[in-house]
Amino acid sequence: MAGRADTSKTAESSDKVSVICRALRRAIIEQALEPGAKLPEDSLGERFGVSRTIARHALGQLASEGLVELRRNRIAVVATPSWQEARDAFDIRIELERLVVRQLAGKLTKPQIAELTAHVDAEDRARDGTDAVSIRLATEFHILLAHMTNSPILVRYVSEVAYRCCLTLSLYSRPHSSECAINEHRAIIAALVKGDVDKVMGLMHSHLDSVATRALVAPSPQRGRDLLDILAPYADEASGDRVVKLPKAMRR
Amino acid sequence: MAGRADTSKTAESSDKVSVICRALRRAIIEQALEPGAKLPEDSLGERFGVSRTIARHALGQLASEGLVELRRNRIAVVATPSWQEARDAFDIRIELERLVVRQLAGKLTKPQIAELTAHVDAEDRARDGTDAVSIRLATEFHILLAHMTNSPILVRYVSEVAYRCCLTLSLYSRPHSSECAINEHRAIIAALVKGDVDKVMGLMHSHLDSVATRALVAPSPQRGRDLLDILAPYADEASGDRVVKLPKAMRR
DNA sequence: ATCGCCCGAATTGCATGCAGTTCGGGTTGT
DNA sequence: ACAACCCGAACTGCATGCAATTCGGGCGAT
Incomplete structure (x- = not known):
């Protein structure tokens, strides 16, 4: 519909990867996947009939677009921008x-x-x-x-x-x-x-x-939906060198 | 020197990948790797002491930044922007x-x-x-x-x-x-x-x-360094559906 | 109850193997 | 000479396997 739409030459290597990317992008922006939702490689692979390798590649792509967050050794999640x-x-x-x-x-x-x-x-x-x-x-x-x-x-x-x-x-x-x-x-x-x-x-x-x-109503710290969001900026900094000691129960 | 320089949270998953990316980026912008230079996965992997999987991932990242071009089933090359x-x-x-x-x-x-x-x-x-x-x-x-x-x-x-x-x-x-x-x-x-x-x-x-x-001196078609560059825009379009018939000898 | 700890299950990080495609150079026909 | 063809080597696409790490629920201590 958008005339030779988005087969942009950049990245999007094989088709399988870009298909997964498009699907996830859409799911994310339609809020079928809320921010913070987990995206395990195998589940994705299974869902789309590919191996983890491909799912992983798609996640990498989406991460570079800022839609998902990739933390080492951790399940990828839909990004939660501050x-x-x-x-x-x-x-x-x-x-x-x-x-x-x-x-x-x-x-x-x-x-x-x-x-x-x-x-x-x-x-x-x-x-x-x-x-x-x-x-x-x-x-x-x-x-x-x-x-x-x-x-x-x-x-x-x-x-x-x-x-x-x-x-x-x-x-x-x-x-x-x-x-x-x-x-x-x-x-x-x-x-x-x-x-x-x-x-x-x-x-x-x-x-x-x-x-x-x-x-984006207010910079007031009381806006996020709950504790987790309020603490997000702190947890943010901590990814490199953990500064704030979080009570374990809350460390998801 | 640039103070906590580029450990941006985006993508750059593991360290190995981002190390390769940084190295290649630098090589590219210092013209140690000219546009069009081939970047085979194995060579990269061998050079950096990792497997093809990692090298491949790095190439994907760089492709999404527009520094390398990734064509299916073809050796990745340093991008040659029009x-x-x-x-x-x-x-x-x-x-x-x-x-x-x-x-x-x-x-x-x-x-x-x-x-x-x-x-x-x-x-x-x-x-x-x-x-x-x-x-x-x-x-x-x-x-x-x-x-x-x-x-x-x-x-x-x-x-x-x-x-x-x-x-x-x-x-x-x-x-x-x-x-x-x-x-x-x-x-x-x-x-x-x-x-x-x-x-x-x-x-x-x-x-x-x-x-x-x-x-960026002139849009004149006589600027590129040789035939290859002049033909680039045509070869460009052709990636999807080849329109221009190129004499075989020139198909590198 | 609540917190902290521990261990099996789940999950990622990465290398490797196999199949399919492309590459490139030598050969042949013209 | 010149171009087209052909075939082995090189390379990519992808799945899978193994080691290392995280996850999360149950158990004991406070």
Whole structure:
């Protein structure tokens, strides 16, 4: 649907690996796999009919995208980004996507415009489906946009950072009422067609910024869902040299 | 020297893999390994005293960073980015590094300032060494800067894209006379210390832009070093479905 | 009860083996 | 000479096996 979509030349070596990656990515951003969920190599291998070697490779790939965390000798888990990391990701995303629309303004072809509006229509239709699906679609709108730049590098970075943001949204935003306002997507398309570079960059900026600030509510330490999340930043530092002594029971 | 440098939490699973990655990255950006150089798994494994499994994993990692190209059933090679990809990489890099200095302006600690000036001094000293070394140092200056933002994601992206740019410089710029003007690095430090956000963002922009335009001379097809490079874009498309019939002798 | 410890089961880290593909150079036909 | 062909060597794709480590539940001490 997204026209020669994501067979980006980068990595994604064999097909089996990339199939697993895509499946897991999707499961993660649709919150079928919550942050912290365990991903044992054999289970994955069994599930997808491959050996651990392949599953392992896929996990490595996803880890390099920041979607899963890989700790030595430990079961891989879906990443649990800190609040600060989430904010950082959004900052980066804003810059990257401003670049996208800057390159795209006034240069969209007819079929591209059609594809974009079709996508937004799909978003509209999915409005009364699962939250998860509409979040995914919203994210994919941005990735679709990136694809149209014909810049594989930009596609890769935007995809990655968008998925990451998607992941953090599932962590830090409880009542996500129609995340990426669909109207803002329409406005962006319109401005792109019109070719107003400054306008569209501004639109994209405020669009993403509003999603970020609406979702990533507070830096208050009381936000995480429970003890574990509150302690996350400490446990964070500890991976190299354990500084904070944690009561054993809590060491999962 | 770069203080707890690059033990970024992302991927880089075990140590053996990341050791190989670092070694290869460095070899690539110092042009000890030219674009197109073959990287057979066994040779790598033998060289680093590990099995193919590990070497393979390292190659996967580097591929996801865009430094090596992985074609199914084929020997991995050092990536040979097209001119357009090079330009794209620089565009992204400019935005990312503007973000870096925006976050850093006026917020540098004394030891950080010392570390930066020390690095630039090192660049100065390496002036009459190999080109390769001074290019590497110049790149590392930018990565050092990124590290100081304390944003792992930003560090990762800046590092990746900087290495990529480094690689393309070795491809498309013949007479690289002191690539990243060292004085521009000093000016950036000064502006950072002074805390002038706009100034430093402008400096970084023009610094990178000048490197890019000075290096990536012309989109003229006559630039590559020989037939192979000229044909690269065609061979490129062909990986999926071979369109251009290449005389066998040339199919390396 | 709660905490700490200990041990079998589960899991990862890594090397190796086998099958399928590509590579490259020598040979043959033209 | 020149190109196409062919075949052994080289290489990758993937699964599996073994050692080392972690996991987690039960047991004893407080």
